[in-house]
Amino acid sequence: MKKFREVAVVGVGLHPWGVFPDRSMREMAVEAITEALADAKMEWREIESMVSGGYLWVSQREGMFGILSGTAISSAMGGIGIPITSCANACATGGAIFREAYLAVASGLHDTAIAVAADKSAGGFFRPQSEDKEFDLDYIRYVMTGETNPAYWAMECVRRMNDIGTTEDDLAMVKVITSKVAPANPKTRYKKAFSKEQVLESPMVCTPLHLLEICATSDGAGAVILCDAEKARKYTDKPVLVDAAAIGSPTFGDHTIPLTYLSAYPRPGVGILTESRNAIAAVYKMSGRKPEDIDIIELPDNSSWHYFAYLDCMLQAQDGEAEKLLRSGKVDPVDGDLPVCPSGGLGACGEAVVAQGLFQIYELVKQLRGEAGERQVKNNPKVGLAQTYGYAGNNAACILSKAW
Amino acid sequence: MAKKQVPIIEGLFTWPSDKPQLIASRCKKCGTVMFPKTAFCANPDCEKSRENVEVVNLSNKGKLWTWTIQNYAPPAPFRKEPFEPYGIGMIDTEEGLRVLGILTTYDNLKLGMTMEMTTGKLYEDDENEYITWMWKPVA
Ligand SMILES: [Zn+2]
Numbered sequence: 001m002k003k004f005r006e007v008a009v010v011g012v013g014l015h016p017w018g019v020f021p022d023r024s025m026r027e028m029a030v031e032a033i034t035e036a037l038a039d040a041k042m043e044w045r046e047i048e049s050m051v052s053g054g055y056l057w058v059s060q061r062e063g064m065f066g067i068l069s070g071t072a073i074s075s076a077m078g079g080i081g082i083p084i085t086s087c088a089n090a091c092a093t094g095g096a097i098f099r100e101a102y103l104a105v106a107s108g109l110h111d112t113a114i115a116v117a118a119d120k121s122a123g124g125f126f127r128p129q130s131e132d133k134e135f136d137l138d139y140i141r142y143v144m145t146g147e148t149n150p151a152y153w154a155m156e157c158v159r160r161m162n163d164i165g166t167t168e169d170d171l172a173m174v175k176v177i178t179s180k181v182a183p184a185n186p187k188t189r190y191k192k193a194f195s196k197e198q199v200l201e202s203p204m205v206c207t208p209l210h211l212l213e214i215c216a217t218s219d220g221a222g223a224v225i226l227c228d229a230e231k232a233r234k235y236t237d238k239p240v241l242v243d244a245a246a247i248g249s250p251t252f253g254d255h256t257i258p259l260t261y262l263s264a265y266p267r268p269g270v271g272i273l274t275e276s277r278n279a280i281a282a283v284y285k286m287s288g289r290k291p292e293d294i295d296i297i298e299l300p301d302n303s304s305w306h307y308f309a310y311l312d313c314m315l316q317a318q319d320g321e322a323e324k325l326l327r328s329g330k331v332d333p334v335d336g337d338l339p340v341c342p343s344g345g346l347g348a349c350g351e352a353v354v355a356q357g358l359f360q361i362y363e364l365v366k367q368l369r370g371e372a373g374e375r376q377v378k379n380n381p382k383v384g385l386a387q388t389y390g391y392a393g394n395n396a397a398c399i400l401s402k403a404w
Numbered sequence: 405m406a407k408k409q410v411p412i413i414e415g416l417f418t419w420p421s422d423k424p425q426l427i428a429s430r431c432k433k434c435g436t437v438m439f440p441k442t443a444f445c446a447n448p449d450c451e452k453s454r455e456n457v458e459v460v461n462l463s464n465k466g467k468l469w470t471w472t473i474q475n476y477a478p479p480a481p482f483r484k485e486p487f488e489p490y491g492i493g494m495i496d497t498e499e500g501l502r503v504l505g506i507l508t509t510y511d512n513l514k515l516g517m518t519m520e521m522t523t524g525k526l527y528e529d530d531e532n533e534y535i536t537w538m539w540k541p542v543a
Contacts, residue, residue, distance in 0.1 A: 127479055133413045139481070140440065143412055144536045145504045146474060146482045146526075151492050154472035162470075162515050207473040207510075252448050255502070257494055263428075263439040263503040265446065266496075 004106035006229035008239035008403055011040025012362040015118070017220035017349040018189040025055060025062060025069070025118035026076040028221035032358075033077060033116055036223035040235045045080055047225070048110035051097040053117025053354035054088035057129075061120055073116060089247065091300070093117060094222065094357020095388045095396025099245040101226050102398075106242075111228045118221035119352040126259070126391065138260040138392075145262070149391070150214050150303065152259050154206035156272070157305035161208065164320040168208060171304035172199040173326060175212050178301060178341045181333045182348035184374035187359070189218050189350045213304040218350030222358025224365075229403065238369045241403040243287035243383070248279025248395040259391035275395040276313050279387065284316070287399045291315040294399075295381035296367055297331075297338065298360035300389040301345040311340065314387055314397075339377040342367055357396055360386040364400050409523070410532045416440055417523070417537045418461055424523050425461035426537060428501065432456050437501040462503075464521035466495035466539070469502055473510045483534075485527040495519050495539050508540040518542040 013035025015028040029052075037044060052073055055066030065072050070084035089096035094117055101113035126149050128139035141147060160166050176196050183191045194212055202212040232239035250258065251274035253267025258275075271277070284290065291314075299310040311322035311331065325331045331340040343349065343363035346356065364384035366372045387397040411417065417424045429438045431445035433456050438445075441459060444452045471493035477484070484490065491507030507513070508524060524538040 128481065131481065137440070140413055140416070141504065142478075143481050143483070144416065145492060145506055146478055146484060146490065147492055147504055148474060148478045151472050151474050155470040155492070155494055158472060159470040159515075204473075204475055206475065209472075252446060257502055257504055263501050265436050265438065265500060266502055 005108055007102050007105045007226050007242045008229040008232035009224055009242065009361070009365050009400065010227045010232050010235040010239055011036040011042060011225035012365045013039060013223045014187045014359060014362050015221035016187050017218045017352055017359065019122040020120070020219045025065060025120055025221065026072055028219065029073040029116055029118035029223070030076050032118070032221040032223040033114065036114070036225050040225045042225060042235055044077055047080070047082060047112050047114050049082050049101070049104045049113040050074060050084045051100040051113065051115050052084060052086045053093040053097050053119070054086045055119060056088060056090065056353060057121065069118065073118070088354065089396065090390030090392055090394040091351065091353050091356060092247070092388045092390030092394040092396040093354035094359070095386070095398060096247050096357070098224060098357060098361055098398060099247055099396060101224070102242050102245040105226050105228055111231055113226045114223055115358060116223040117355040117358055119355045120219040121217040121351065121353045122219045123217065137262060141260065141262045148206070149259060150206040150209055153214065153303040153305050154209045156309065157208060157303065160305060160308065164323065166308060166323055168200070169196070170323050170326065171208065171213050172196045174301065174304040174307045175199045175347055177326065178333060178345040178347050181342055181375045182344035185344050185348065188344045188348040190348050209303055209305070215302050215346040216350035218352045220349070220352030220355050220359065222355045222362060224358055224361050237404065239403045240365050240368050241401050243289060243399040243401050244283035245398040246279050246282035246286060246396065248275040248277070248282065248397070250275045250393040251278065258393045273309065273313060275393045276310065276387065276389060279395040279397040280314055280316065283385070283397045283399045289383060289399055291317070293383050294385045295338065295379055296342065296364065296377055296384040297340045298343060298363050298386040299340060299345070300387060301341060301347050302351065302389060306389060310387060310389065314385055334375060335378055337379055339379065342372065342375050342377050357386070357388040360388065361398065361400070368400060368402050407528060407531060407533045409525070409535050412526065412534045412536055423464055424521060424537060425464050426503065426521065428460055428462050429457045430460045432458055437499045439501055439503055462501065463498045466497040466519050468513060468515055468517050468519050469494040469496050470515060471507060471510070471513055483527045493539060505537055505539045508538050513541060
């Protein structure tokens with residue numbers, strides 16, 4: 001693989017996650033960018049290139065802004081004539097634009113780049129975006145089978161419980177453990193810790209997943225500023241190196257029927273979530289690191305099933321290791337040897353779909369710098385791993401490390 | 405007089421029929437089965453030639469791979485009126501396809517059990533009942 005030049009994260013910013021009906025996505029993006037610029041002690045005019053997350057609910061809110069979010073945001077900041085690309089890779093968009101911004105700097109084309117995404121998905125269930133009964137598979141799937149996102153997650157969960165022996169207690173404990181830190185994160189939407197009883201008594205949405213075992217949708221915005229590592233010290237004493245940033249897509253024969261699809265043609269030995277395992281394999285290869293090098297993880301806990309499936313995926317472990325790790329306390333978000341979701345995860349913030357990957361990167365950067373306050377992990381992390389899962393077979397992952 | 409039963413979307417299963425079957429595509433070269441019908445084989449190693457793909461009606465039997473119960477009404481455009489919780493599952497057909505579908509019941513289901521394809525009504529108007537394919541446990 002061709003060796004690029006080193007790239008560092010020098011600034012991160014988030015508009016808080018929540019419900020903000022009186023703010024436009026542009027405004028939220030401007031606030032996230034402003035915080036990231038202040039974090040980097042950088043001026044807006046020092047940004048040389050930008051990649052933006054394209055809002056998915058194009059027809060429903062703020063008109064054409066969704067697909068043209070990049071220039072809409074830059075015009076709200078004040079146009080400075082830089083190259084801007086907008087990208088929509090479903091829920092993995094945040095991780096995908098981070099990679100594109102990384103490549104803009106790593107390639108040597110630009111010394112600085114910003115990844116920015118704003119999203120207003122609060123209250124929105126995923127549903128088809130057209131009524132094309134001829135060619136829109138998502139529309140056909142939805143009206144003929146009534147498959148909601150949680151129904152898909154629940155079906156994978158039922159299968160995992162059958163194959164591995166995941167228990168209802170395990171599923172509930174995911175929420176108990178990840179929500180412990182939620183009150184300590186000012187950027188999350190739900191600042192509340194839950195008991196196992198509260199989780200198990202919450203309404204059953206799709207058997208076996210309760211309401212408190214699936215994530216909500218949220219509004220939110222994030223910005224991450226990347227810089228040539230050799231120039232990073234100009235902006236920060238604590239540059240966080242990008243060891244790897246990758247996107248994964250599915251492999252033919254995947255055993256999953258991904259959301260928006262009606263069928264799969266499983267091939268022997270291929271398994272499920274190939275887009276996710278492909279992205280993880282890529283970041284380990286690119287960074288030269290191994291699962292045992294990872295000190296801290298942000299994973300996409302869209303549901304309790306995801307927590308287990310992705311912990312196994314991200315550690316390249318045997319299916320079922322994740323449940324053992326959770327039961328052992330090793331992945332406690334603050335006190336664990338391998339803290340997982342010290343941000344509180346998607347369970348605590350709800351998913352601001354295309355911005356979610358930036359929320360995770362923000363958390364890794366804060367934790368690696370030791371700036372996470374009350375929720376600062378105890379294991380003095382040096383290397384962090386984040387991954388976002390997106391519907392329709394989208395995925396992105398990155399590995400970040402301390403450069404000081 | 406009984407209302408006419410009309411598929412919500414035509415062309416996905418054989419209808420009218422006493423033994424409805426999903427209408428799929430199969431690659432003549434490698435055997436890959438795809439649903440709904442597609443123009444080209446999804447196998448990356450297969451030539452993208454329309455002539456290589458034929459339409460096949462799937463056997464209406466399969467095994468239950470996994471399932472859940474949707475306890476709350478999904479938002480439009482899905483319609484199931486009056487709403488009651490329903491089962492939804494993934495079924496492995498004899499042709500090797502894993503396919504989604506609403507289940508006729510969510511009682512006494514076991515992974516791996518044999519399921520048979522049928523149809524069922526989701527909603528109706530003055531003239532028609534609107535139907536989709538469903539999977540029914542075989543006793
Ligand atoms: Zn083929």
